Amino acid sequence: MSAELDERVQRALADLAQVHGRVDDALRWATDAGTWLPAPGTGHTRVLWAFFAAAAAIDVAAARVLEPHLDALAILSQAPQPVDLAAVGAGDGSSWGVFAAEGAGLALEAREDGGRWRLDGTKPWCSLAGALSHALVTATVEGGARRLFAVSLRESGVTADDGPWAPRGLTQVVSAPVRFEGVPSVPVGEPGWYLERPGFFWGGIGVAACWLGGATGIARALLVASGKREPDQLALAHLGAVDRAIAAARAALDAAANIVDDPPADVDWPTLMLRTRGAVADAAERVITRVGHALGPAPLALDADHAARVADLQLYLRQHHAERDDAALGRALLDRLADSGRRPW
Structure with missing residues (x-):
């Protein structure tokens, strides 16, 4: 690990100790960390995972916020073709989730119309959907394959449920269904790639x-x-x-x-x-x-x-x-x- 990277790691962990379970502060902290932490597979995977572990040792909930944000950034960096993030209003300050769970009786479908993609349906187990700005979401496309899409969670057609959520752990990291109604999205990779x-x-x-x-x-x-x-x-x-x-x-x-x-x-x-x-x-x-x-x-x-x-x-x-x-x-x-x-x- 370089001296500069080590200094950033230590400073970020010291900052995390001041968050004290506040989700908004944890999101800001995670978004900042995403600007400088290495992606997996780039030669510093051990540093990245050691940072995850050190963060969780301080605050498990904050690590639960950090990990999917970093995972989303890594996925976007691995995409075989450039992703038009501007089309969903994403930028350097975006906070990301990854919503790929499936649930009985729930389905999210993606349809293309005139070169534009829209999402309709419900996705279960969407952590912090009410607090995040963006997400990578898996949806079913024509033919039944699953494909990944980038979407803004602040579109008018997005409804993030606030429950049911009654745990004694991760109380502020709400994981609940999200409903999508004609929400614009952009594909990330081909069907099955994710x-x-x-x-x-x-x-x-x-x-x-x-x-x-x-x-x-x-x-x-x-x-x-x-x-x-x-x-x-x-x-x-x-x-x-x-x-x-x-x-x-x-x-x-x-x-x-x-x-x-x-x-x-x-x-x-x-x-x-x-x-x-x-x-x-x-x-x-x-x-x-x-x-x-x-x-x-x-x-x-x-x-x-x-x-x-x-x-x-x-x-x-x-x-x-x-x-x-x-x-x-x-x-x-x-x-x-x-x-x-x-x-x-």
Whole structure:
């Protein structure tokens, strides 16, 4: 890392410590960070993911704001053709989300008319849609394929619901449906490009870096408590187990970052993403459990910052599909064995 980049990282983390859960301030902070943080795959992926982790260790919700904004900027930079962002009023000060979830009974369709695209329908799980200026949104095009579009969320045809949203974690990062009625948009890549590009899998690993940061913040509560009085053998065992979990997750992320920046010819991006996300998610859940066992109810009941951090991370972790992602990884391993005869280990 260059001295200039390191200085910016340290200054940004110091600024984040002053945000204190205010979403508008977090959005401004994230938008500024997006002007200088490196994109994944450009030689500094490890720096980027380490920044995600360090930010989440301070404020999980702010990292939840930062990561999709940076992901959107990376997607736009990876687009095979230039994207006409001026057509949707986007510029350097825009704040971005990425809305790609699907939901039963909900559909978003994109139709072209005279060379102009418009979106109609409802998109679920749109985080911070009421606060962001722009988003990258997947929609179904003629023939049934999914395609990515850039859209202004301040168009008159956009209605961002404010719920239902009743979590105890990420309370201000509302993720609710958005309705689109004839909203102008511009395509980003061809149909299928969004899900097929290597950057899709890089973005999935970037989310895991935020999970690691949240777990690190929780683990620090145990470290501080252990330093205030002589720990017994059980407390030491919890501390050691937490350290192993965090070290293993960090090693998995660092290894993945090295592959992203210098990929071998036979790299399997889906497998790398599933392995790394799974390793980090497991580590984060172990940290939550171990710290809870070691410290008991007091910090969850009496320490507002710690209680919020645990609740935020528990909800954020549910972006990992747990056993379903493990099943997807198992299928990928068997398919590769059948296709090439190569064993994974």
